[in-house]
Every structure is written in structure tokens, then in C-alpha cells.
Amino acid sequence: MDRTLVDFIKALRTAEVKVSPAETLDAMHAIDIVGFADRQFLKDSLSMVLSKNTEEKAAFNTCFDHFFTVEKFDSQLDDGSLDDASPDPMDGGEFDSSEQQSGQQGQGGSGGGGGGGMGEGRGEADTTEDTSLQPQSALGQLLLSGDKNELVISITEAGRAVEVNQIVVFTQKGLYTRKIMDHMGLRELQDEIGELQGQGGNAQINLAGRLKKARDLLRERVRDYVERQFFLHADATGKQLREELLRKVKLSNLEKRNFKEVQEIVFRMAKKLIAIHSKRRKTFRRGQLDVRKTLRHNMQYDGMFFDLRWKASRVDRPKVMAICDVSGSVSNYSRFLLMFLYSLAEILPKVRSFAFSSDLGEVTQLFEHSNLEDAIAKTLRDYGSGSTDYGQMFIDFKKNCMADVNNKTTIIILGDARNNYGDPKAEILREIYDKSKRIIWLNPEPRNSWTVGDAEMKKYAPCCHQVEVCNSLMHLERVVGNLLRSAG
Amino acid sequence: MIIKNQEKLASVEIIQESFKAKHYICSVQIATAVFLAYHLDKPVLIEGPPGVGKTELAKTVAEILDLKCIRLQCYEGLDESKAIYEWKYGKQLLYTQVLKETLSDILEGAKGLSESVKKLHEFGDIFFSEDFLEPRPLLKALKDEQGCVLLIDEVDRSDHEFESLLLEMLSDFQLSIPEIGTIKAIENRKPLVFLTSNNTREISDALKRRCLHLYIPFPDATLERQIIQARVPEIAEKLRNQLVTFIQELRELDLKKLPAISETIDWARTLILLNSETLDADLVRQTLNVILKFQEDIEAVDAELQGITNKALKEN
Structure with a gap:
């Protein structure tokens, strides 16, 4: 057990x-x-x-x-055999009628009639020829004995013996079905059926027919069993493989059908980060006595100062502003960055998000009041069109949000810095750099194309505290994890 | 574990019966949790939306078993001196003052410092013995000779540090006090521990691992009807059914705070006070503030009030 x-x-x-x-x-x-x-x-x-x-x-x-699901399995077998008009030895009530029925069918000579005919009780009551002959092989006896529990157990045991729980991909289903059948003694059964048919007697052929039928039924059951085992053991393994892949794949190469899965992964990653960072850290300023606390705490010792208290300050949660390029090529990255940031609401309560392709707009409200899917779709619709203009974006940002930037603000800019040869306005970024705590620039393109063509990364990079290549979920996780860790 | 009235926890059915006798209608899951908690000596972590009877469950168990219910309400900043034990500093100081004279008697004839210290050592740590220990809820629960029910309410409100403090208590039913040593629960008198959480934050895995986990959802209509019947027996059957259908419908809506069982009970009592026999839209509108606790929720429901009321009336 x-x-x-x-x-x-x-x-x-x-x-x-x-x-x-x-x-x-x-x-x-x-x-x-x-x-x-x-x-x-x-x-x-x-x-x-x-x-x-x-x-x-x-x-x-x-x-x-x-x-x-053994019970269900059991009753299925029951149904199956009842359909074949075979009596259930345990079922006393219907015993007589169904036995007659199958007896008649058996005499009528229809090949499948007595197919599932099971039960030793029947053998005693029925004097027709076909049951006087008993199968020799163990599996045959088991099949015709009608003991379903025994059968289920033997399937499970065979499954264990061939280690069906190691099944990984669905193409192995057939293989494992056969392995289990073999382990249960399929070969002997086949030999016996062949032999019986070879002997050619009426009773022998009849028995062979019944054995065949029972064998096919068994094969179906075993296939079901393997199928269930596959769902239990392999489905998840396959999923893990797929997820492993999705974490590494470039976000822009993702297909729409994978979005849901990726979203799940993002949520899971976010959850992990929440679990790690939900505890608010304190930093102790070494050597600074907290006079107030010490006084109060030592009152209980009659005012003797022997338990000193030191100054500590709580580590603040980062105040994040995310500025996302949502024009065609980069929109997928923005989608997942925003998804990530908003999944972290529990430990990142103050996220403000902005989207732009040429003009900058704040989308914080949108994300706070509707669900992620809708918010992202709306953002892409409202801001996604138009050619990218980083210069304009910085002008807008300076006009609207500069006042809110202070030395606790972390600004994340996600974009490829391809400015269509416009004025990069890097001096504004420099201004923000001086005012904010940190600017992190995430660029989905590989480093060597940062200076190629209309990319302005060369001008922007010196005005950032950190520039990173970020084009897969793994990168995203690392960036956000660092963001949380270095807060304070 | 042997506690008095333990026969009341012999099987799930008996537990359900005993709860019913105390006007607490519990589902099979809840009864199973109580059954396992007792037979496995494990604490139960109860989660669920507010107002579904988490705290009440622990109190009812105490009532059924006729045991003391020791309650520890958690809040931010709760620490070991409030939850486990504290030294009685005042008493210690007073005693040192009073015993000053005696001390000099004892030390008479001792030559030099080291000899005096030696003599003092013979008396052991009298000032840090159990006589000077002020037990707080957790320690009290361990030392209770009758056995007791320990309710640690709203664990999610306490700090992470406090959760770690609980671990020793929950896994081994013991507490370590540096000056005295380890205090263990009396054999076979381990307290039955219930922890409740409103899920305002995730409880750590370490804590969860040591507990059985019971999630109490909002009850379905049948169960809720039974609960109302048990708690407000004077309400007419027709009104009760309408009421429950209405509440069940409300829970389908997208509200800031969904009405819980406690609200349903309050509402039933309100309607009885108002001598109403059947629901109608006006009555509901007037009494809506009993079940909904946010103005924006009330406004949101107001528009659909007529529809839901009609539905509640039609189905019964």
C-alpha cells in the first residue's frame, strides 16, 4: 500500500x-x-x-x-461484459436470465455471443459443451474466471513491473500497452488460441472465440490504463520540458497559442519572487544607538541600560516607473514586462506604467482597473501604432512626470532604441538619471546590433545605471529579481 | 491523546452531530479536519474568506469537549514576550530588595569574592525559575493539565518572525526557554491547535507543512439554509429560502466584499425584527447595508436589485 x-x-x-x-x-x-x-x-x-x-x-x-479510478474501471468492465450478455457471478439476481441468454446465443453459434462469458458458476449450471473445456494458460483462466478485482490487480502489477510510470511521450503508449500485455502472459494465450483453432473441434473453436474476445477487451482496458498513467505521469513531464523551452525562447518569436502558457509561467515566477521578497528587510546601521528605544526598553530593568537597541531602518520597496515601447517589434516584450510587474502588485505596490510609440501615455489606471489581458490589448491598440520616436517620448515624460521622479524612483525603459534617425534627446535622459535612483534600460536586441543602423543605444547607455539584453522570460525574471533584491 | 469527552470525536458522523447540538452546522470536510486533528495530534490551519466561521469552529470544538479555549489574537508586532512568556521583572526586583538582608547573612563568613560567588551558586538561579515566569497564551496552553483548545487567530496579521516562533510549538508541542530549558506538553494532554488566516498574505511553507490545511469556502444553498435554521430558528421557512437564494445570487456578482454567513445571519435577524414575511425590492434596499459593507458595493447591487429579488421570490 x-x-x-x-x-x-x-x-x-x-x-x-x-x-x-x-x-x-x-x-x-x-x-x-x-x-x-x-x-x-x-x-x-x-x-x-x-x-x-x-x-x-x-x-x-x-x-x-x-x-x-480502479472502481470506475471495474464497473466499466462490468458494463462491458454485461453488454456481451455474460453473467456476473456476484450478481445473483440476474444470474438465471442472463445465463440463459448467453447460453442461447452460444448455441446459436454466433461467434461473439459468448464472448465475455465468464464465471465458474456458469460452468456448473450449464451443461453445454463449450464450457466443459477450460483454458490452460494462466491469463486465459483469469480472463474467463470473471474475477474483475483480480484482473485489475494483475494489470496494475504488470504496469508496475514494466514501470509504466516512466512513460514520457504519447508515442510510447502503444509500447507500454504491449509490454503490459506481454507481462500478463499474452504469448501463452495467443499460443493457446492458435492451438485451439488448429484442433478444429466445435468446442475448441468456441473457446478460442471467447478467449479472443476477452483478449481484445483486455487490450482495450490496458490501453485505457496506460492512457491514464500517461496523463498522471507524463503529461506534466512533457509540460515541464515545454516550459523549460518557453523560458528560453525569444519573446518575439512566441506564437499566440503559447501566450496562455507563458502567462502561467509569468504568474508562477512572480509568485516565487513574492515568496522570496515579501519579508521586509531591515538594515541595521551599525554603531548608531537608538536612544529612544533603549530608554523605553530598559525601563523594565529599573532604568539600568544593559540591553542596548540599535538604529535600524526598514528597506523601502522600490517605486517603479516602467516606460514601454509598444510599437510592433517590441510590443511582445512590453506585454510580458508589464504582466510581470503587475503580477508583483503584492510586493511592488507603486508601479506606474507608460506606453509609447511616439507619444507617451500613462496606462497605470488601465492596469489597475481591468484585468491584465484587456489592459494589454487596450494599451497596444491605443499606443501601438505610429513610428517610434524616443525623443518625443522623453519630451513628454519631462513635461508630465519629471516632478514625480525622486531619489527613490527606479525607472525601467524597455525598447530597442531605434529612433528612426530622429533627435534622441539623450540630455533629458541624463536629467532623469541625475534625479532618479536608478534607470534600467532593457533592450531585446543582442548587444552587437545596438549601434547598427538607427539604434541610439550608444547615446542612451551612458545615461543609464544599467543596460541589459532582455529577450526571454529568463532574462525578465533575472531583471525583476535584481530589482527587488537591490531595493533600499 | 486522551482528553475528556473524547468519545465525541470518535467518528466524522458523531462530530457532525455534536457540532449540530451546538448550533454549528459543519460540512463533512470540516468534521474530517477536526477528526484528523485529534487523531493525528496535528494543528489545523483554517483558511477562507472572512465570516465563514473559522474562529467559531475552534470555539465550538472547545465547547463540545468542555475544555478551555485559549485564544491568541495575532497582530503586527506580536512577539514572544506577548505570546510565550515574560519574566516578572517587578517581582524579581522586589525580591532582590527584600532578600538583601538575608543575602548578607548567607554570605557571612565567606572570605573573598570567589568564595562568595561560590556560595551564591549553591542557591541556583532562583530568580529565573518558573516562579518568576509569567506564562502567555502559548505556554499556558502547553501547561494546561486538562488539555485545552488553542486558537491562534489571524496568523496572517503577525510578522514573519512570529511564524517562525510558532514552528517549535506546532511540530513538537514544546517551547524552549533559555534560562529554564524545554517545556513540553503533558503527555496525552496536548492542546488541540487551530490557526486561522484570512489569506491577506501567503503563510510560509514551513508553517503550512506542520499543519493540516482546511479551506472553508462559502457554503452552498442547502448548507446555508441549515445554518440559518440552526442559528435563527424563529425565521419562517419561506423567508429563509428567499434570503438564502438572494445571498447566493449576490455572491455571483463582482463585489469588493462578498456577504459571508455571518452577514446572512445578521440579515435574517434584522428581517425578523422588522416583522417581514417576504422579501421585496424596497425592503431589500433599506436593509442592504446589513449585508454589504461598502458603499460602492451597495451602489453596484442597487441596479440589479429588482432582478435578483424576483429571482429569489420565484424560486421559492
């Missing part, structure tokens, strides 16, 4: 539920108390022990349902 739990937890981990070994132990203790009798009870209990926030709970629920 422990192994099932460990497998389940592995599946959970691939579904991005973080489960620590300590929690695995807790889960085992919980199972000891709860038992397996009540499915819902077990699910609730494990959910409390293993998943620790609402997203994880949702992931847990789907994962649990996928993983523990």
Missing part, C-alpha cells in the same frame, strides 16, 4: 502540488486512521494533509480522481 501512496504522491508532484517527505509520512499516519473503506473520507483527509492552498487543492482533486 505504501507503494501506491508514494506513486500517488509522485503524481501529485508532477501536477505541481508540493509535497514534502514529512507530509508523506503524515499521509501514511492519516491513512492508518482513516482506512480505505470510505473514498470521500480518504480524499478529504489526504487533501488536508497534502495540499496546502486552493490551487493545490484543485490540482489534488483532479489528480486523486485520475489516480484512484
Whole structure:
């Protein structure tokens, strides 16, 4: 049983539920108390022990349902065999009628009639020839014995033996299906069917037919089983590979269909950064006595100063202004930078954002009041057209926002600095440089093309504290992470 | 763990029954959490929107088990001297003054400093013993001989440092006091711990790992009807159903603060005071401030008021 739990937890981990070994132990203790009798009870209990926030709970629920579907599997098999008019040995009520039915069909000689005909009980009650002959191979006996639990267990065991949980890509589904069937003894069964057909007797052919039918049914079940295992184990692995790729790919090369996935990654990255930086740091100014605090604190010692307090100041959160070029070539980068910044609202409460291609406009309000998707779409629509004019942008910025820039402001400019041979107005950037705490210029183009053609990076770079190439999610994450770290 | 009335926690069904007797209608998940908390000796971290009965849950458990409920309200700046223990400085000072005379008697005949110090050492650290220790909620909960329910309310309001302070207590049911040593919970009398959080910030993984995690969402219509019935039994069935449908509809809207169970209960009581028998748009408009706590929410709902009221009336 422990192994099932460990497998389940592995599946959970691939579904991005973080489960620590300590929690695995807790889960085992919980199972000891709860038992397996009540499915819902077990699910609730494990959910409390293993998943620790609402997203994880949702992931847990789907994962649990996928993983523990043995019962459903069982009833499917039931349905399947009932469709084939075979009696269920456990089902006493319908035993007689369905048995007759299958008996009649069997005598009628229709090949598939007794296909799923299972049950030893039937053999005793029925005196027709076809059941007097019993299959020799283990798998054949198992298939015709009608013990579904046994069958499910044997499929699961075979799955374990061939390590179906190592499945990675969907093309392996067929391979694993075959491996499992082989492990269950398909070859013996095939040999037996062949032999029976070779012997040519009526009863033999009949038995061969039933075995064939049961074999096909089994193959279907195994395929289902492998499919489920694939969803549990491989889907996430494949996803990880894809995400790994998406992190490194150039943002401008992203296709629209990937946006949703990228957005998810951005949110996840943001969440990680929030977790790291949500604690407000203090810096202690060494050697400066905080007289007020010391006095107050030492009152309890009758005014004797033996527990000294030192001055400390809280590290301020950065005040960020993001200026994004949203003209054609760069718009994708802006999209994800803005997405990133606004996902960090919890630890970056004061983000002001501006968009431009020629004229600069503030879009802060837009992002605060509507959801990200809409805000980005609107920004691109309103400001995205027109040829880029960095000079004009700086003039606008000076006119409207210069008063708000102070020594706590970090300004992030995202753009390729391609000014269409216009006046770069680098002197304004210099002015901002003197006033602000930091200017970070993010350029999606590689460094060697910064001075080629109409790019003005050469003029702008000396007026920035930091210039970076930034063209993938990984770069973005690094830049934003640095921004948070060096705050204060 | 053996505590009195433990038979009331024997199974999920019994727990649900016991809660019902105390007018707390709980879902299977909640009962399961209480069951596991008791049988696994684990603290429960309860999350959910405000007003769904997180704090009430802990209080009700205490009531069912007839145990003391020790409550620690968290806030920014809460530290160990408020949560765990503090030395009784005044008493220590007073005693040193009073004992001055005795001290000189004891030290009589001792020659030189080192001998005096040696003699003093024989008396041990009397001033830092448990007699001079002022226990705060966490320590109190550990030392309670009956066992107790410890409610650490709104953990998310405390600082990160405080969360780390809790870890030792939550995983091992013990606290370390440098001067005295480690104080452990009495065997088999570990407190049942409930932590609540309103999700204003993410609780650290270290803390979450040590707890069972229970999320209480807004209740569905059936459950909410039962809750109203248990809490406000005097309300007529028809009005109750209308009320619940109305609230459920409201929760579908995009509001700043959604009405919780506590608001539904308040509203039910209000309507009884007003002797109303059925909902209508005017009545709702007048009493809307009971369930909605922001002016902009009230304005937002006002436009759709008639529609929602009609829906509530039609369905019942």
C-alpha cells in the first residue's frame, strides 16, 4: 500500500502540488486512521494533509480522481461484459436470465455471443459443451474466471513491473500497452488460441472465440490504463520540458497559442519572487544607538541600560516607473514586462506604467482597473501604432512626470532604441538619471546590433545605471529579481 | 491523546452531530479536519474568506469537549514576550530588595569574592525559575493539565518572525526557554491547535507543512439554509429560502466584499425584527447595508436589485 501512496504522491508532484517527505509520512499516519473503506473520507483527509492552498487543492482533486479510478474501471468492465450478455457471478439476481441468454446465443453459434462469458458458476449450471473445456494458460483462466478485482490487480502489477510510470511521450503508449500485455502472459494465450483453432473441434473453436474476445477487451482496458498513467505521469513531464523551452525562447518569436502558457509561467515566477521578497528587510546601521528605544526598553530593568537597541531602518520597496515601447517589434516584450510587474502588485505596490510609440501615455489606471489581458490589448491598440520616436517620448515624460521622479524612483525603459534617425534627446535622459535612483534600460536586441543602423543605444547607455539584453522570460525574471533584491 | 469527552470525536458522523447540538452546522470536510486533528495530534490551519466561521469552529470544538479555549489574537508586532512568556521583572526586583538582608547573612563568613560567588551558586538561579515566569497564551496552553483548545487567530496579521516562533510549538508541542530549558506538553494532554488566516498574505511553507490545511469556502444553498435554521430558528421557512437564494445570487456578482454567513445571519435577524414575511425590492434596499459593507458595493447591487429579488421570490 505504501507503494501506491508514494506513486500517488509522485503524481501529485508532477501536477505541481508540493509535497514534502514529512507530509508523506503524515499521509501514511492519516491513512492508518482513516482506512480505505470510505473514498470521500480518504480524499478529504489526504487533501488536508497534502495540499496546502486552493490551487493545490484543485490540482489534488483532479489528480486523486485520475489516480484512484480502479472502481470506475471495474464497473466499466462490468458494463462491458454485461453488454456481451455474460453473467456476473456476484450478481445473483440476474444470474438465471442472463445465463440463459448467453447460453442461447452460444448455441446459436454466433461467434461473439459468448464472448465475455465468464464465471465458474456458469460452468456448473450449464451443461453445454463449450464450457466443459477450460483454458490452460494462466491469463486465459483469469480472463474467463470473471474475477474483475483480480484482473485489475494483475494489470496494475504488470504496469508496475514494466514501470509504466516512466512513460514520457504519447508515442510510447502503444509500447507500454504491449509490454503490459506481454507481462500478463499474452504469448501463452495467443499460443493457446492458435492451438485451439488448429484442433478444429466445435468446442475448441468456441473457446478460442471467447478467449479472443476477452483478449481484445483486455487490450482495450490496458490501453485505457496506460492512457491514464500517461496523463498522471507524463503529461506534466512533457509540460515541464515545454516550459523549460518557453523560458528560453525569444519573446518575439512566441506564437499566440503559447501566450496562455507563458502567462502561467509569468504568474508562477512572480509568485516565487513574492515568496522570496515579501519579508521586509531591515538594515541595521551599525554603531548608531537608538536612544529612544533603549530608554523605553530598559525601563523594565529599573532604568539600568544593559540591553542596548540599535538604529535600524526598514528597506523601502522600490517605486517603479516602467516606460514601454509598444510599437510592433517590441510590443511582445512590453506585454510580458508589464504582466510581470503587475503580477508583483503584492510586493511592488507603486508601479506606474507608460506606453509609447511616439507619444507617451500613462496606462497605470488601465492596469489597475481591468484585468491584465484587456489592459494589454487596450494599451497596444491605443499606443501601438505610429513610428517610434524616443525623443518625443522623453519630451513628454519631462513635461508630465519629471516632478514625480525622486531619489527613490527606479525607472525601467524597455525598447530597442531605434529612433528612426530622429533627435534622441539623450540630455533629458541624463536629467532623469541625475534625479532618479536608478534607470534600467532593457533592450531585446543582442548587444552587437545596438549601434547598427538607427539604434541610439550608444547615446542612451551612458545615461543609464544599467543596460541589459532582455529577450526571454529568463532574462525578465533575472531583471525583476535584481530589482527587488537591490531595493533600499 | 486522551482528553475528556473524547468519545465525541470518535467518528466524522458523531462530530457532525455534536457540532449540530451546538448550533454549528459543519460540512463533512470540516468534521474530517477536526477528526484528523485529534487523531493525528496535528494543528489545523483554517483558511477562507472572512465570516465563514473559522474562529467559531475552534470555539465550538472547545465547547463540545468542555475544555478551555485559549485564544491568541495575532497582530503586527506580536512577539514572544506577548505570546510565550515574560519574566516578572517587578517581582524579581522586589525580591532582590527584600532578600538583601538575608543575602548578607548567607554570605557571612565567606572570605573573598570567589568564595562568595561560590556560595551564591549553591542557591541556583532562583530568580529565573518558573516562579518568576509569567506564562502567555502559548505556554499556558502547553501547561494546561486538562488539555485545552488553542486558537491562534489571524496568523496572517503577525510578522514573519512570529511564524517562525510558532514552528517549535506546532511540530513538537514544546517551547524552549533559555534560562529554564524545554517545556513540553503533558503527555496525552496536548492542546488541540487551530490557526486561522484570512489569506491577506501567503503563510510560509514551513508553517503550512506542520499543519493540516482546511479551506472553508462559502457554503452552498442547502448548507446555508441549515445554518440559518440552526442559528435563527424563529425565521419562517419561506423567508429563509428567499434570503438564502438572494445571498447566493449576490455572491455571483463582482463585489469588493462578498456577504459571508455571518452577514446572512445578521440579515435574517434584522428581517425578523422588522416583522417581514417576504422579501421585496424596497425592503431589500433599506436593509442592504446589513449585508454589504461598502458603499460602492451597495451602489453596484442597487441596479440589479429588482432582478435578483424576483429571482429569489420565484424560486421559492
